[in-house]
Amino acid sequence: MSESLKIIKRNHYPVRVRLSAVRDRLINELDYAEVLTKYGVSSSTFGNWLKKYKRVMSEESYKRLSLSFHDPKTLLSMTDKERQELEHLRTEVEKQRVLVEAYELMLELAKGRLHFDVKKTTRRCCQRDC
Incomplete structure (x- = not known):
């Protein structure tokens, strides 16, 4: 070379x-x-x-x-049930974030290594009513 x-x-x-x-x-x-x-x-x-x-x-x-859980104003304005619900929702959001990242990684790998664009293929299939 x-x-x-x-x-x-x-x-x-x-x-x-x-x-x-x-x-x-x-x-x-x-x-x-x-x-x-x-x-x-x-x-x-x-x-x-x-x-x-x-x-x-x-x-x-x-x-x-x-929202800061250590912020006194937030703690005073929330009931125990609201605090539990907020914690549950935060956990769910974090799980969904991980799933989105995994999905993005899967799409990237399919496109890069397999030369297969899942998004385009899925759109074409949905347009033809598979």
């Missing part, structure tokens, strides 16, 4: 790493440059991740669920 040909190395980042980076930016409110440095990605790559995964974990939905 001649030296004039440049080898372009393309990094493949797992979905959980992508989601973690987006979560750090949106939820943990890390500075954009800090996220780039922490995950070693380019600005354009991270920008693409933000576009793709922002809808999965919007700031508003997370902040609504992240």
Whole structure:
């Protein structure tokens, strides 16, 4: 191989790493440059991740669920039943997040390794009323 040909190395980042980076930016409110440095990605790559995964974990939905349990005002205004329900809902949301991440990973693996786009195939099948 001649030296004039440049080898372009393309990094493949797992979905959980992508989601973690987006979560750090949106939820943990890390500075954009800090996220780039922490995950070693380019600005354009991270920008693409933000576009793709922002809808999965919007700031508003997370902040609504992240009421501080140690905040005295929150504790006083809630009954025991409400506290239990809130804890149950938080657990359920976390389970659903894990399922969404697993689903995204499955789709990514199917597309990358098997060269099979599940989303396109499913849409075509539904349009034909399979």
